[in-house]
Amino acid sequence: SLIGRLMFELPEEMGLIAVAVQQTQGKGRGGNVWLSPLGCALSTLHISIPLHSNLGQRIPFIQHLVSLAVVEAVRSIPGYEDIELRLKWPNDIYYSDLMKLGGVLVNSTLIETTFHILIGFGFNVNNSNPTICINDLIAKFNREEGTELKPLSADCLIARTVTVLERLIEIFQEKGPNGVLPQYYKYWVHSGKQVRLWHEEGPRAWIVGIDDFGFLQVHQEGKGVESVHPDGNSFDMLSNLIVPK
Numbered sequence: 001s002l003i004g005r006l007m008f009e010l011p012e013e014m015g016l017i018a019v020a021v022q023q024t025q026g027k028g029r030g031g032n033v034w035l036s037p038l039g040c041a042l043s044t045l046h047i048s049i050p051l052h053s054n055l056g057q058r059i060p061f062i063q064h065l066v067s068l069a070v071v072e073a074v075r076s077i078p079g080y081e082d083i084e085l086r087l088k089w090p091n092d093i094y095y096s097d098l099m100k101l102g103g104v105l106v107n108s109t110l111i112e113t114t115f116h117i118l119i120g121f122g123f124n125v126n127n128s129n130p131t132i133c134i135n136d137l138i139a140k141f142n143r144e145e146g147t148e149l150k151p152l153s154a155d156c157l158i159a160r161t162v163t164v165l166e167r168l169i170e171i172f173q174e175k176g177p178n179g180v181l182p183q184y185y186k187y188w189v190h191s192g193k194q195v196r197l198w199h200e201e202g203p204r205a206w207i208v209g210i211d212d213f214g215f216l217q218v219h220q221e222g223k224g225v226e227s228v229h230p231d232g233n234s235f236d237m238l239s240n241l242i243v244p245k
Helices: 002-006 059-075 134-145 154-175 181-187
Strands: 016-020 023-027 033-036 040-050 085-088 092-095 099-111 114-124 194-196 204-210 216-220 224-230
Touching (some): 040 154, 059 092, 059 114, 059 154, 085 181, 204 224
Antiparallel strands (some): 016 040, 023 033, 040 114, 085 092, 092 099, 099 114, 204 216
């Protein structure tokens, strides 16, 4: 992609963002195609992170910061705090725990002592098909609560997402994971939920949080708390979780 080539030509302190109106060759996790109709906020952002920094030592955490930034972009607007936009580990944006309306994909390249990170994020702002969009959630909230919140634009939400992300990165660099996790947990859909390990009939475990590297932590009876990784094949990252040996 153009931005992938450009990112190495720019001065270190200069950021770069590409905003797409419509995407025809988007990529999802594991090489899946990501189709993006009009009405989606679509963006690729380039940032540089020093290897010897809090975040540079925990690069997988970036996808969580970006997902959080998207949710915060909406829910930090006065009046919009209760719009049911949430996070699903590791990189999805959800309406409650019911329906996906966005996602994040992160690619990182280490050059000398700097990570060059390309962050792709897309979320459905204004298109009711094929699922649901943020402005549907706002309209629903208005009907149920008698409020008159205005619909939001993709441009406004992309700009807010980038601003919030910069702030989250600053906090993470200063305080590490604990600087951002309370906010992350406030919005995520997994508190106290159950998963199966290894396979569909595997032992049950309860989700307790994420570790310092952004992997899921679960509590299995009699085993204490362990970090788990996705098996790499499943479409849903929460099925078939594996305890690394």
